[in-house]
Amino acid sequence: MSQPLSRQAEPPLNIHALKSCAQCSMHQLCLPMGLEDAEIDRLDKIIGRRRRLERDERLYSVGESFRNLYAVRFGHFKTYQVNAAGEAQITGFQMAGELLGMDAISGTHHCDAVALEDSEVCEIPFARLEDLFGEVPTLLRHFHRIMSQEITREQNVMLLLGNMRAEQRFAVFLVNLSARYATRGYAANRFQLRMSREDIGNYLGLTIESISRLLSRFKKQGWLEVDKREVTLLDPVKLKALAAGTDVCSPMA
Amino acid sequence: MSQPLSRQAEPPLNIHALKSCAQCSMHQLCLPMGLEDAEIDRLDKIIGRRRRLERDERLYSVGESFRNLYAVRFGHFKTYQVNAAGEAQITGFQMAGELLGMDAISGTHHCDAVALEDSEVCEIPFARLEDLFGEVPTLLRHFHRIMSQEITREQNVMLLLGNMRAEQRFAVFLVNLSARYATRGYAANRFQLRMSREDIGNYLGLTIESISRLLSRFKKQGWLEVDKREVTLLDPVKLKALAAGTDVCSPMA
C-alpha cells in the first residue's frame, strides 16, 4: 500500500529493455517455459508493468493483500519471515527467471521480499493469470510444477537446517548457487555473492562469524578463493562431496 | 487402557463406511472446502479408492512417478526426505483432512510418506483433478490456496529450525498440534502423540534425548502432563508465549 510511486512511471531505457516474454532470455526458465509462441503472446498480454527496484527496496511485505506474482527479470531478491519476537529468517534467495509471491496465493503475503541489488521484476496479475489457466492448460500445468518445485526446495532447506553441520550447509549453499548460475549461462565456478555474510548466515541458521570462519577455512583448504563478495570455486568436486555428505565433515577449528 | 482402543473411540464409528466427500467429516477442511453440493459430487466421481494403510506402511516413496494426491481420511502420516548420506529429515506430520503428495506434481515423489498408525486416504488421480480444474474454477482456486499454505507452513518450519532454541521449537510443535486438533473438533489440551520421540526430535532438528528432557522439564514446570504418548497441556497460555518467543527461553539445565 505504502510504496513509493515516484520512480516507476518511466519505461526502462537501457539494454535490459524488453517488451515481451518471447524476447526475454529467461523465458526458458520462467513461467512461459514450454509454451507455444501463440501462448506466450497471450501470457505477454496479461503481464503488467516491469517494475524496477533499487537495492534494499521492498517488493512486498507481510500482511499486504495478494494481487500479483512477480518474475525476477534481473537482479536478486531475498524473502524472509519475521516471528512475533521480531527475529527474521531468510527463506530464500531468488534470481532471474524465478517466481516470487507463491506463498501469498492464500490471501495475504506471509513474508517480505527485498531486492539485494538494483533489480527488475515482471508483475503478473494473478487474477488474469487465473483466467488464462482456463484457456492455456500447458500454462496451468507448468505453474503447478513450479509451485511443487518450490515445496521441494523448501523441504531441502529443512533437511539442511535440521541435520547438517555448518560446513555442509555452507557447501550446499555454494554448490546450489553455482548450479543456478550455470543454468543461466554464467560461470559455474566464479560468481558474486549478492547477499551479505549476515544474510547467508541467517539463511543457513548460522551466525555471521561462522560464515566468515567457514569462508576463511575453505580458502585455507584451497577449496575456494574469496575477494570481497566474489567467490571462485577451486575444487567444486570436493565442495559437491561435502554438500552431499559423502565426504566427512571436519571440525570448525 | 491400550492405545488402539482409545484411537478407535475418537473418530465417529461410521467413518469407515463413508463413500462420498459430502458425507465426510473432513470436507470443510479438505479439498472440497467451499464447493457447492453439485461440485462436490463431481469431485467425488473422480476420487479413486479409499486406501487403507497399517502402521509403518508406506504410501509412496522417493522416485516413484507421480500419479495421485492423497487426502488423509483418518490416521496420521509423516513425510520425510533422505539425503545422499542416508540421513532422514521429517518434513511434516499430516492428519485428517490434509493433503499429501504436492511436492510430487513436478513429476516424481521427492519424499517418502509413511503411516504413523492404521490410516486411510482418499486417492485423488491428479490427471482427472486437472480435468476438473477447467470445469470447476472454485476447486482450482482452492487447490492453489492449499499449495500456497503448504509453502507458508514450510517457511514457518524453516523459521523454527533456523533460529529457535530447543524449548521454543518444542512449544511451537505442541501448540501447533493442539490447534490442529482443535480445528478438527478434538480437545485442544489433551491428545495422543501419534509419532515417536525420535520422530519428534528428527522433525525439530533435535535428538531424542533432548525431546525426553524437554518433556520432563515442561512437566516439572507444571506446563503439561505426559503419560506415555498422551499429553495434557496444563498451561497452554504459557506454552503459546514460549512458542511465540514473547517469553524468555530458559536453559536446558
Place this chain on the structure above:
DNA sequence: CGATAAATTGAAACAGCTCAACTGTAGTGG
C-alpha cells in the same frame, strides 16, 4: 578523507549432542 558499516579473528561460554547406563513397556513363546 573521515565516518560508518561490513567482515574477520580470537577467546570464552554454553546449548545441545554423544555416549552410556538404566527403566519401563510391549510383544512372544513356553
Place this chain on the structure above:
DNA sequence: CCACTACAGTTGAGCTGTTTCAATTTATCG
C-alpha cells in the same frame, strides 16, 4: 501366566560445534 527379549524412553556426565562477546581490520559512501 510368567520369563525372556526387544525396543522406546529416560536420565546423567562429559564433550564439542557453534555462539557470544570483544577487539580489529577492511570496505563503502557521502
